[in-house]
Amino acid sequence: MLQVFVKRTFRGLVLAFVAVNLVFFVVHVIGDPVGRSLPLDATPEQYAARAESLGFDRPLWEQYTDYVGDVARLDFGDSISTQAPAMGSVLTRFPRTFLLVGVGMGLTALIGIPTGVILATTKRRWVDRLGNSLTLTALSVPQFWLGILLILVFSLKLGWFPTSGIGGWKHVVLPSIALAIGPLGKTIQITQVTLRDELQKPYIRTARAKGLSEGRVLYHALRNAGVAVATVFSHETILALAGYTVLVETVFAWPGIGSLIAEAISNLDIPLTSAVVVAVLLVVVVANSLVDIMYRRLDPRIARGLK
Amino acid sequence: MNQPHRNASSAPLLQASDIHVRFDVEGEIHHAVRGVSIDVAEGQTVGLVGESGCGKTVSMLALVGLLASNAEVSGRITYRGNLIKSHAELVALRGSTIGMVFQDSMSSLNPLLKVGVQVGEAVRRHRGLDRKAAKREAIRYLEQVSLPEPDHVYHAYPHELSGGERQRVMIAGALACEPELLIADEATTGLDVTTQAEILDLLSSLRDSRGLAVVFVSHDVGAVAELCDDLYVIYGGRSVEAGRTSEILNEPRHPYTRALLDALPGMEVRDRLTGIPGLPPLPHAFPPGCAFAPRCAQAMGEQCNEPPPLFTMKSGRRVECWLEGAVTGD
Numbered sequence: 001m002l003q004v005f006v007k008r009t010f011r012g013l014v015l016a017f018v019a020v021n022l023v024f025f026v027v028h029v030i031g032d033p034v035g036r037s038l039p040l041d042a043t044p045e046q047y048a049a050r051a052e053s054l055g056f057d058r059p060l061w062e063q064y065t066d067y068v069g070d071v072a073r074l075d076f077g078d079s080i081s082t083q084a085p086a087m088g089s090v091l092t093r094f095p096r097t098f099l100l101v102g103v104g105m106g107l108t109a110l111i112g113i114p115t116g117v118i119l120a121t122t123k124r125r126w127v128d129r130l131g132n133s134l135t136l137t138a139l140s141v142p143q144f145w146l147g148i149l150l151i152l153v154f155s156l157k158l159g160w161f162p163t164s165g166i167g168g169w170k171h172v173v174l175p176s177i178a179l180a181i182g183p184l185g186k187t188i189q190i191t192q193v194t195l196r197d198e199l200q201k202p203y204i205r206t207a208r209a210k211g212l213s214e215g216r217v218l219y220h221a222l223r224n225a226g227v228a229v230a231t232v233f234s235h236e237t238i239l240a241l242a243g244y245t246v247l248v249e250t251v252f253a254w255p256g257i258g259s260l261i262a263e264a265i266s267n268l269d270i271p272l273t274s275a276v277v278v279a280v281l282l283v284v285v286v287a288n289s290l291v292d293i294m295y296r297r298l299d300p301r302i303a304r305g306l307k
Numbered sequence: 308m309n310q311p312h313r314n315a316s317s318a319p320l321l322q323a324s325d326i327h328v329r330f331d332v333e334g335e336i337h338h339a340v341r342g343v344s345i346d347v348a349e350g351q352t353v354g355l356v357g358e359s360g361c362g363k364t365v366s367m368l369a370l371v372g373l374l375a376s377n378a379e380v381s382g383r384i385t386y387r388g389n390l391i392k393s394h395a396e397l398v399a400l401r402g403s404t405i406g407m408v409f410q411d412s413m414s415s416l417n418p419l420l421k422v423g424v425q426v427g428e429a430v431r432r433h434r435g436l437d438r439k440a441a442k443r444e445a446i447r448y449l450e451q452v453s454l455p456e457p458d459h460v461y462h463a464y465p466h467e468l469s470g471g472e473r474q475r476v477m478i479a480g481a482l483a484c485e486p487e488l489l490i491a492d493e494a495t496t497g498l499d500v501t502t503q504a505e506i507l508d509l510l511s512s513l514r515d516s517r518g519l520a521v522v523f524v525s526h527d528v529g530a531v532a533e534l535c536d537d538l539y540v541i542y543g544g545r546s547v548e549a550g551r552t553s554e555i556l557n558e559p560r561h562p563y564t565r566a567l568l569d570a571l572p573g574m575e576v577r578d579r580l581t582g583i584p585g586l587p588p589l590p591h592a593f594p595p596g597c598a599f600a601p602r603c604a605q606a607m608g609e610q611c612n613e614p615p616p617l618f619t620m621k622s623g624r625r626v627e628c629w630l631e632g633a634v635t636g637d
Contacts, residue, residue, distance in 0.1 A: 123376075202414040205373055206477065209409075210429040210484055211402020223419045299419060300464045 004292070012285035019277045020071050023270065024064060033268040037080045054080060067270070076275040081267040086275035089260060094279060096166060097256035100248070101240045103172050104179035109233065112184045116191020116229075120199065121218070131188070138185030147178040147251035164253035175252040179245060183236035190232040194225040226298050234291045241287060242280050319388070320488055320520050321347040321370070321405070326382035328362070328369050328544075330590070339590040340366045341544040342382075346537075347488060347520050352511075354535035354552065355524045356567065358587045362544040363524045367490050371405050372397035403433045406481035410493035412473035416465040422476045423449065423461030429483040448479040452509060471502035478509065488520040489513075495530060503530060510534075529571045532556060540564045543588055543598025550624030560626045563599045597629065605630055 027033055034051045035042075042050075051057045055066070070077060076086040119131040154174060155163040161174050198204065198221040207217045246258035253259075257276065264272035296303040328340035340362045347353050355363045369380045372394050384391040386404065391397050409415040417425060427445035430436055436444060442461070449457035452475040465473055474494060481489060491510060495503040511534050514521050523531040532538060538555050540548040540563060548561040559565045566583045585602040588594060594601060600611035610629050618631040 202409060202411065203417040206407075206409055206415045206480070207417070208373055209371065209401055209407040210432065210480060211398075212428060212432050216428060216432070220417050220420070223417065226419075301418065301466055 005289070008285065008289055012281065015285070016278055016281050019281055020068065020274055023273050023277055024067055027268050027270050027273065028060065031268040033080060033270060036268045067274075071274055071278070074278075076278075077271040079264075079272040080269045081263070081272070086269075086271040087279075089272065090257070090275045090279045093255060093257045093260045094283070096254065097241065097243075097245055097249070097258060099172060100176055100179060100245055100254060100256060101237060104176040104240065105183065105233070105237050107176060107180045108183045108187050108236070112187030112233075113191050113229065116188045117195060117218070117222070119188065119192040120195035131192075135185050135188045135192075138181050139189070140185075141181055143178055143182060144247045144251050146181055147175065147248055150174045150178055151251070164251075166254060171254075175248050175254050178251070179240060179248045183233070183240075186232050186236060187229065191225065191229050194228040195221055198222075198224045223298075227295065230291075230294060230298060234287070234294070238284055238287045238291075241283050243276075318349045319346055320349045320351075320386070321345070322383075322385045323366075323370055324383045326366055326369055326380065326384070328365050328374065329379045329381075330375075331377045331379070332591070335591060337590040338593065339544050340369065341593070343539075343541065343544070343546050345522075345539060345546070347522060349487070350514070350518045350520055351537065352514060352521045352523070352535045354528075354531045354538045355522060355541055356528045356531070356538065357526065357541035358567075358583075359526050360587055360589070361541045362590070363526075363541045364492055366541070367407075367492055367522065367524055370397075371401050371407065371490070373401075373407075402429060402481075402484035402486065404486055405488045405490060406484050406486035407490045407492060408474070408477050408481050408494045410496045412470060412477050413465060415477060416473060418465055420464075421462050422465060422468065422473075423463075426461075426476065426480045426483050429480055433484050445479075445483065448483045449476070451482065451513075452476070452479045454479070469502075470498050471505060474498065474502075474506050475509065478506075478513070482513065482517075486519070488522065490522045490524065492524045493526070494523075496525070496527070507531070507534060528567055540567065543593050544590065545598065545627060546625075547599065547628070548624070548626045550620070550622060554622055554624055560620075560624070560631065561599075561628050562603045562605050562630065566602075566604075597627075 034047060034054060034056050037054075038046060038050055048057070055063060058066075074087070078084060079086050079089060082089070115131065119128060119135075122128055122131075151163050151174065154160045161170050165171060201221075201224075204217060204221060207220045212220075243258045243261045245254075245256055246262050248254065249256045249259040250262065257280065260272070261276050261280075263269075264276055323346075324344040326340055326343045326345075327338070330337040330339055343362065343366045345353065345355070345366070355367070357363055365374065365378075368374045369378070369382075370384060372380075374380065384397070386400060391400075416422065423442065423445045426448050427438075427441040430444045430448075431438070431441045434444075446457045446461055449460050454460045454472060454475050460468070460472070460476070465476070468476065478494075489510070494510070495506050498506065507530065510521060510523075513519060521534075523535060525531045532552055535552045537550065538552040539546045540555070540561060542563050548555060548559070548564045555564060556568070559568055563583075569581050570583055583602060588598055588601070594612070595614075596610075596612040597603070597606075597615045600606045603611070607629055613629075615627045615629045616631070618626045618628070620626070
């Protein structure tokens with residue numbers, strides 16, 4: 001276990017180094033961060049002054065070593081566009097995305113897994129058909145389109161929820177539904193397919209031969225379907241935490257990490273982009289380790305390196 | 308270990324007559340079991356033998372209602388003289404009355420649950436014990452199937468045990484329901500010969516100590532025959548010969564039984580294995596008359612295209628073959 005932890009930490013550091021370097025070079029190669037931070041009609045003098053104040057007039061090599069040194073000390077500096085400390089913005093924005101993802105994935109689990117179980121065990125053909133078409137719809141609805149539709153119906157027409165922004169619990173409802181729809185489709189599908197598969201396996205016959213209740217038989221199958229369901233579910237969660245929420249955050253003007261990534265990149269804001277990238281990386285590495293621990297709990301064969 | 312002529316009480320426990328099983332495979336009907344009748348008396352040991360795919364397992368699964376939903380079962384089943392009238396009544400027999408042990412203990416045990424839990428859950432279900440008491444009972448059953456260090460084995464997962472140990476766990480799970488009849492479906496297939504003998508030993512000692520009735524289902528006549536009071540030879544979804552094991556082994560009447568016994572490896576070195584030429588027919592393509600006729604060395608031509616008559620001998624032995632009529636003249 002300790003060995004795994006060390007290995008993971010090391011791999012995370014290497015990843016962070018590569019990502020931070022990429023940010024630096026991509027920004028310098030493709031863009032002009034100084035020009036981007038000035039109005040379009042800025043004079044060459046203003047430009048030169050700005051470049052000097054941001055340190056962009058120094059040799060690239062010097063800029064690079066300074067930058068990497070600062071990042072290594074977790075000093076990301078101030079955002080070019082907002083002048084506020086970069087890590088500060090990240091730390092205010094991330095909890096909001098956590099909230100959105102938490103509620104969205106909570107909904108996904110609460111609705112998706114039971115629905116998958118019902119679809120896997122139903123003997124009624126119409127339930128199966130209805131479920132499958134709903135699942136397919138959930139899978140193919142674009143997030144941003146659903147977001148706009150939800151705003152139109154539930155905010156503008158019915159007035160039940162606010163259109164956008166953050167505030168009370170009402171602000172969370174629509175964006176988390178929009179965020180949950182794709183993962184919900186996938187969760188239903190994987191639960192249904194793997195559970196149906198597991199229910200055909202010989203150990204289920206053994207369980208039934210012991211005269212166990214259908215509920216207990218289902219528990220046997222669910223334990224085994226769990227690994228696949230957890231894989232899909234955690235994959236979706238990690239994607240969302242890594243900034244996949246950007247579309248939903250944009251549609252609902254939700255000031256989370258996703259929209260911060262979008263802003264930082266479009267402003268070629270090196271300090272902010274680096275801060276976001278390092279923070280997201282950290283979250284992903286930690287989340288992946290949690291997923292690993294969960295796997296070990298779910299399947300003893302993984303814990304003993306047999307699978 | 309073997310007591311073929313034990314004085315088994317003759318009170319009928321399970322009587323199944325004229326069992327038919329039809330599978331609906333995408334609209335095509337596969338008539339896999341075509342009128343098998345089996346009687347098991349209290350404390351009796353019965354063997355069902357025949358090649359793979361002849362309908363042995365399917366008939367047994369039909370008796371406990373464990374077939375897939377595309378199977379249609381007909382026939383008459385009585386348990387202790389009570390006629391089973393519905394699938395629900397059949398399901399109610401599972402576990403507490405009829406226990407089953409399956410082939411391939413690796414896939415027949417849940418890979419993600421501790422084996423002790425898989426034994427204990429049966430106890431909890433049938434005797435309503437709480438978790439702690441169920442655990443104590445589970446350990447007791449693990450001990451009864453001669454697993455060393457049952458406290459330790461309780462916490463093991465199936466992949467951590469050997470094939471023989473897993474099979475013992477499965478037997479413990481079946482015993483934990485305290486059944487009166489145990490069906491061992493190819494319970495020793497896939498185990499090495501020594502382990503096979505140990506498991507058969509265990510099953511017969513449990514049978515003797517608990518007065519269990521046991522049905523051995525096996526493709527290997529040699530492995531189980533000596534344990535069984537009665538033997539049913541199954542072929543093409545029918546029981547082609549049935550009677551006392553000793554009589555059948557001494558004087559097999561049906562050509563298929565003879566072929567099956569001839570195919571057993573002998574002790575002498577000179578013996579070459581004699582197989583049965585050809586393959587058993589598939590359930591969707593059974594020949595119209597005697598299912599064995601196409602492979603039968605003594606087939607009598609035209610006549611064998613008609614369903615063979617049933618001959619019941621004085622000893623109660625039943626043989627389904629046209630030869631019986633020709634030889635004995637009845």
